[in-house]
Amino acid sequence: MDGVLVLHKPAGLTSHDCVFKVRKLLRTKKVGHTGTLDPDVTGVLPICIGRATKIVEYLTGATKTYEGEVTLGFSTTTEDSSGEVVEEKKVEDSFSRAQIEEVLSSMTGELQQVPPMYSAVKVKGKKLYEYARQGIEVERPVRTIHIYSFELLDDRSTFEGEQISFKFRVTCSKGTYVRTVAVMIGEALGYPSHMSYLQRTGSGQFSLEDCVTFEDIERAVEEETINEKLHSIEEALNHLPKLQISDTLAEKVKNGAVLPCTEDEELKKEPFFLMINSAGKCLAIYAQHPTKKHLMKPVKVLAID
Numbered sequence: 125m126d127g128v129l130v131l132h133k134p135a136g137l138t139s140h141d142c143v144f145k146v147r148k149l150l151r152t153k154k155v156g157h158t159g160t161l162d163p164d165v166t167g168v169l170p171i172c173i174g175r176a177t178k179i180v181e182y183l184t185g186a187t188k189t190y191e192g193e194v195t196l197g198f199s200t201t202t203e204d205s206s207g208e209v210v211e212e213k214k215v216e217d218s219f220s221r222a223q224i225e226e227v228l229s230s231m232t233g234e235l236q237q238v239p240p241m242y243s244a245v246k247v248k249g250k251k252l253y254e255y256a257r258q259g260i261e262v263e264r265p266v267r268t269i270h271i272y273s274f275e276l277l278d279d280r281s282t283f284e285g286e287q288i289s290f291k292f293r294v295t296c297s298k299g300t301y302v303r304t305v306a307v308m309i310g311e312a313l314g315y316p317s318h319m320s321y322l323q324r325t326g327s328g329q330f331s332l333e334d335c336v337t338f339e340d341i342e343r344a345v346e347e348e349t350i351n352e353k354l355h356s357i358e359e360a361l362n363h364l365p366k367l368q369i370s371d372t373l374a375e376k377v378k379n380g381a382v383l384p385c386t387e388d389e390e391l392k393k394e395p396f397f398l399m400i401n402s403a404g405k406c407l408a409i410y411a412q413h414p415t416k417k418h419l420m421k422p423v424k425v426l427a428i429d
Contacts, residue, residue, distance in 0.1 A: 125152060126174035127354030128183070132335035133161055133169040133324075146171055149341050150350065158183035159298070159327065164206055167324035168335060176357050178424050182396075182409070186328030186363055189295045191277065192319055194306040197287035199316035201256070202242040203303035211316040218284035219313060221276070227312045228274040228292065237269050237304055270297040271305075289320055329362050330355070357426060358406045365390070365397040367410070374401045377408050378427040385412065385420050396423055 133142055139157045147155045156177045158170045167190075172180050197215050200207030239245040242253045247262050255262050277291040294302060303319040310317020325332050336344075336353050344350040367386055369377065376383065377399045391397050396411040407427040413419040 125150065125351065125354070126176050127172075127351075127356055128158075128176050128330075128360040129171045129173055129341070129354055130330045130334040130336065131169045131171050131341075132332065132337050133166055134338070135164055135166050138163050139169060142169060143171065145338060146173075146341070149338070149345055156180045158186075159188070161324060162204070162303075162322075164204060165322045165324060168327045168330055168332060169324070170327055170330055170360065172360075173354065175426065176360065178426055179357060179361060179409075182364065183328055183360060185298045187272065187295060187297065187326075188300070188324060188328075189293065189326035189331075190302050191291065191293050191323050191325050192302055192306065193289055193291045193321040194309050194317055195287055195289040195320040196310050196313060196315040196317045198318065199307060199310070200318045203301075203307050204319045204322070207242065207318070213316055214286045215284075215288050215315055217314070218282055219288070221278075221281050221283075224283065224290065224313070225276050227309055228276060230312070231305065231308065232271045232274050235269050235271060236266050237301060237308075238264050238266055239301055239304070267299055269300040271300070272296065291321075293325075295326070329360060358400075358404065361398055361406060361409075364409075365394050366400050367391060367397055368400045368402070369407075371402055374399075374407055377410075377422070378425065380408070380422045380425045382413065382419050382421045383410075385418050 129146065131142055139160045143155050143157050147153060150173065152173065154174050154177050156172045158172060158180055161169055170183055198212040199210045201210055239252060242256050245252050245264065247264065252264065272295040275293045277293055283290060294305065302322055306319035307317055334355070341350070341353065344353050367388065386392065392412065396409050398406050399408045399410050401407055408422045409424040410420045411423050413421045
């Protein structure tokens with residue numbers, strides 16, 4: 125059983141909980157998720173099965189899309205609705221649609237972001253949330269993220285009230301904490317804020333339309349149709365550049381051979397690319413050799429024969 129199961133993650137479970145449950149349902153140990161979702165967050169969680177566990181890191185790094193809601197008026201310890209209130213301030217201003225759209229627009233592109241204390245980022249070998257639960261504040265590493273698009277999903281022309289909430293859609297890079305982005309929106313508007321709702325609607329090639337629920341998985345296992353729910357490794361890696369090779373070269377690739385560099389100038393600029401045989405199967409992931417520029421070397425060999 126090899127491939128990617130695109131789970132519609134329910135609220136209340138960690139990503140690790142979901143992996144544990146899938147292992148139990150499919151009776152296999154080779155299962156891995158492709159990017160942590162907080163327990164309160166629902167939506168697209170691709171889970172790699174069998175040989176597909178070799179490509180976890182390439183799916184984790186894919187672009188993500190979320191639909192969420194920010195609420196102005198109070199901030200929380202966790203930056204979402206599950207935390208304790210830290211600061212409260214009645215919203216006394218009204219905001220036009222243009223003002224909010226201007227803030228969202230200002231946050232597109234490359235940004236510097238400090239991970240929240242309630243996160244799995246490690247500092248000195250310990251996860252930040254472990255420090256947070258002990259009431260210890262530590263210096264957190266600044267990370268660079270990229271927001272590709274930011275859209276207001278609300279048709280109001282004016283936003284007013286003691287607390288103001290509005291929905292948005294954001295497409296961003298790996299490692300973006302959307303709840304921290306929600307706090308940044310509040311700061312730009314002059315009020316404490318938090319993320320009051322979040323759903324991941326896309327991860328790399330996959331969207332909500334590709335998802336299955338735990339109930340779907342249980343039914344497919346009973347009906348022995350679970351393989352129909354799996355997406356192929358080729359489909360999962362469709363966002364990466366490809367180099368089609370001859371059957372003769374394919375044999376060398378299967379054995380993990382270091383090869384002369386491709387003459388494709390565009391591929392030379394890529395950090396890694398797929399080696400595809402004449403049947404369209406992905407045999408390996410290759411990259412430019414780090415020290416010998418005239419060669420390319422395998423990063424992952426995926427072929428099974």
